[in-house]
Amino acid sequence: MAISVPVPKDLSGIKTKVALNLTKRQIICFSGAAIAGVPLYFLTKDMIGTQGAAFIMVAVMMPFFFLAMYTKDGFPAEKILYFMIRQKFMTQGIRPYKSENLYKQLEEREKIRKEVRYLEEKAKGIG
DSSP, X not given: OOOOOOOOSOGGGOOOOOBTTBOHHHHHHHHHHHHHHHHHHHHHHHHHHHHHHHHHHHHHXXXXXXXXXXXXXXXXXXXXXXXXXXXXXXXXXXXXXXXOOXXXXXXXXXXXXXXXXHHHHHHHHHO
C-alpha cells in the first residue's frame, strides 16, 4: 500500500524548525522573555505578592511573545512596527492628488488674450 504525503507547491512559507518545533527566531524571543520576566517575578513577589508579580511578569513577557509569533503578509512584527513608525512620523502627512486641468489653462489663456486685445485697442484709440 502506497502512502501519499501532500507537498506544498510554494516552499517559501515553510520555516526551518530548530528545536522543540520552534524556529530560531521564536527560541531567541522566548529566551528574551524568560530572561526579562522570571527575575522580575522573583524580585517583586515578596513586595506585592505572587499574583501581582505574576501579572507584572506576564505584562513584561508579552512583547517578546508578540515579536516571536506575529507575522502578517510574510513580515515579522518588528518590520511591521518599523513600517508603521516610518509612515506616521518619518514621511509627509497628507499628499493630496493634484491634477492639471487643461481646460482651465486654455480658458485662462483665452482670457489673457482678450484682455491684451482690449488693452491694445484701447491704446490705439488713445494714440
